[in-house]
Amino acid sequence: MLGDEAKALEIFQAIMHEAALRAAAGEMPKDRLWLLRDARFRCLEASEAGLQAEEIEMEEHEIDPNGPAQIAKLEPIQLAIWISAAPEPQRTALALFYLDELDHGELLALTELKTVELGKLIGDGRQEFQAWLNSTFPHSET
Amino acid sequence: MKTPSLTNRQRMFMRCAPFNDERIDDRGMRSAVFRVRKCDEFAHQRSFDRAVAELVKTTPIPPEVTEWESKQTLIAPQKWTWKKTAQNPVIVAIGIAVGVIAGIFVFHLVEHMGDFPGEETARKLLSVARSTKPAQFEALKTDAGAVGDLFFMKHRLEHYDVPPEFADFRTIGSRVFDDDEGHRVAQVAVVEKHMQFLLFPAEKDAKSGVPRHFSGWRYVDFENWTGVVQEHNGVCFMAAMRGGEKDLAPYLKKKD
Numbered sequence: 001m002l003g004d005e006a007k008a009l010e011i012f013q014a015i016m017h018e019a020a021l022r023a024a025a026g027e028m029p030k031d032r033l034w035l036l037r038d039a040r041f042r043c044l045e046a047s048e049a050g051l052q053a054e055e056i057e058m059e060e061h062e063i064d065p066n067g068p069a070q071i072a073k074l075e076p077i078q079l080a081i082w083i084s085a086a087p088e089p090q091r092t093a094l095a096l097f098y099l100d101e102l103d104h105g106e107l108l109a110l111t112e113l114k115t116v117e118l119g120k121l122i123g124d125g126r127q128e129f130q131a132w133l134n135s136t137f138p139h140s141e142t
Numbered sequence: 143m144k145t146p147s148l149t150n151r152q153r154m155f156m157r158c159a160p161f162n163d164e165r166i167d168d169r170g171m172r173s174a175v176f177r178v179r180k181c182d183e184f185a186h187q188r189s190f191d192r193a194v195a196e197l198v199k200t201t202p203i204p205p206e207v208t209e210w211e212s213k214q215t216l217i218a219p220q221k222w223t224w225k226k227t228a229q230n231p232v233i234v235a236i237g238i239a240v241g242v243i244a245g246i247f248v249f250h251l252v253e254h255m256g257d258f259p260g261e262e263t264a265r266k267l268l269s270v271a272r273s274t275k276p277a278q279f280e281a282l283k284t285d286a287g288a289v290g291d292l293f294f295m296k297h298r299l300e301h302y303d304v305p306p307e308f309a310d311f312r313t314i315g316s317r318v319f320d321d322d323e324g325h326r327v328a329q330v331a332v333v334e335k336h337m338q339f340l341l342f343p344a345e346k347d348a349k350s351g352v353p354r355h356f357s358g359w360r361y362v363d364f365e366n367w368t369g370v371v372q373e374h375n376g377v378c379f380m381a382a383m384r385g386g387e388k389d390l391a392p393y394l395k396k397k398d
Contacts, residue, residue, distance in 0.1 A: 071197055076202070100162055104166060119156075
């Protein structure tokens, strides 16, 4: 979400601190996803305060059968930076989708999107990422 | 394999379908995925997504975070709410089955609520009354209330008395016969609406041999004939006539 490990850790600790306080006071929210929801809002808040990614029209490429090989060459931080540069709510959608911890209904609840919107954001993001992979690792290299 | 034609909704489901089938919790999405599961486009999409997820998993997690993670999970386990439980197809199926069983039970209960000891005998005697010809009776012109004495004196039938509700009716004829089980049955024909009275021993308890008592008047019907039965002193009295309950009911109210 942030593409910045230090900021992410800071937010994580703040959330856990909040959770510990709430638990001690017996005021844990009924929403079972509240921790992730809180994390998302804190990340959005933190990223709004920092440098903003320039809004540009992203190129989109069809998913390439060679895509997984291209991805295997990446460092996790590169993926994190790419996702954190995506505009909201696409950034949240991609981050939570690839986390592989939530089912479809939970994803919709957390992103506050409808299936059609989520499908478009994920689909477009996938093709934009493929375009970026193609430009980073041209076919001659793979 | 080429992607089959999909509706816009199915296409959207396909685009955001979790690459882990266990995470698909929507029936529409499951059916969309089933349709495209063998298509090249979808296969490429899944391989792509899984490769990204693999990369995500290799993200180094700072020790400060792993320490927390070992202490507690970040997502609370899903709770079963009453609403969710009620919507579960298994629960719905069990509910319907229980409902049907309860319905049948209530139906049987209502059906047998008016049952009384000796009902079967009464029904058999209704069919006897229905088929008895006037010539089968011995002529007897008196008040119905007096036939009890006649049955006692002539046939030694004790307590074969006509209840007050029907005691004033004029009789035409009477007879006494043994039924299939050897019980003595007295049959009286009266002027009033070609009604017949049948008196027979009350059903006895199989173990003790004591007559099984019941209170009040009970209706029984057989092929367009209706009888109303009362038990008194171990003898059942039945007034029988062609028609329904509504035809007999006024006679019972008369003496109340």
